[in-house]
Amino acid sequence: NAGVTQTPKFQVLKTGQSMTLQCAQDMNHNSMYWYRQDPGMGLRLIYYSASEGTTDKGEVPNGYNVSRLNKREFSLRLESAAPSQTSVYFCASSELARGRGAFFGQGTRLTVV
Amino acid sequence: KNEVEQSPQNLTAQEGEFITINCSYSVGISALHWLQQHPGGGIVSLFMLSSGKKKHGRLIATINIQEKHSSLHITASHPRDSAVYICAVGSDKLIFGTGTRLQVFP
Numbered sequence: 001n002a003g004v005t006q007t008p009k010f011q012v013l014k015t016g017q018s019m020t021l022q023c024a025q026d027m028n029h030n031s032m033y034w035y036r037q038d039p040g041m042g043l044r045l046i047y048y049s050a051s052e053g054t055t056d057k058g059e060v061p062n063g064y065n066v067s068r069l070n071k072r073e074f075s076l077r078l079e080s081a082a083p084s085q086t087s088v089y090f091c092a093s094s095e096l097a098r099g100r101g102a103f104f105g106q107g108t109r110l111t112v113v
Numbered sequence: 114k115n116e117v118e119q120s121p122q123n124l125t126a127q128e129g130e131f132i133t134i135n136c137s138y139s140v141g142i143s144a145l146h147w148l149q150q151h152p153g154g155g156i157v158s159l160f161m162l163s164s165g166k167k168k169h170g171r172l173i174a175t176i177n178i179q180e181k182h183s184s185l186h187i188t189a190s191h192p193r194d195s196a197v198y199i200c201a202v203g204s205d206k207l208i209f210g211t212g213t214r215l216q217v218f219p
Contacts (some may be wrong), residue, residue, distance in 0.1 A: 033207075035209075040211065041211060042117070042208075043209040045207070048205075088154065092156075096144065096161075096204055101146060101160075102146065102158055102207060104158075106155050107154045107155065107156075109154075
């Protein structure tokens with residue numbers, strides 16, 4: 001049981017490049033999330049998906065797009081990376097509405113130069 | 114003002130000490146979460162609670178819904194407890210505090 005698998009773990013991009021962060025969960029959760037974590041700040045929600053086929057913006061969606069490919073997978077795309085997107089990104093899944101906690105991927109440390 | 118406030122921001126302790134980390138929130142919630150993040154970066158869910166108290170090993174979490182306050186206690190602290198402890202609230206989306214960095218020295 002792998003839980004939440006997130007790739008890659010590290011990435012360096014040049015300004016303007018694009019990339020996709022992949023996330024998959026094997027717990028049959030409906031809800032999936034993408035967060036970013038910056039020094040001195042709490043985790044901030046970028047996008048979330050309450051169920052397959054639905055996505056909603058979070059607190060900091062600008063510069064990102066997401067795809068809920070199926071119930072297992074939720075990807076985050078940076079179309080044109082900017083230095084302000086240097087951060088650690090976490091994918092998570094949960095069934096909060098059913099009283100179950102959230103499970104997190106190991107994180108992706110992204111640097112945009 | 115942040116919707117979720119944690120205190121203290123940093124905490125150092127000697128092995129064996131009793132630790133308390135506090136979390137106050139200003140939004141209505143259905144549940145509160147305590148999470149642990151180790152230096153390697155991984156985040157682990159410790160507790161999810163909506164009332165009363167939960168205990169797991171040396172960790173105890175309490176919540177007072179009326180006062181919008183929760184505490185995480187660690188009894189007989191150990192260096193391996195050194196981590197960042199994060200409080201989060203929400204029902205379908207989580208709002209996170211900035212975390213409390215705990216260092217326990219032998």
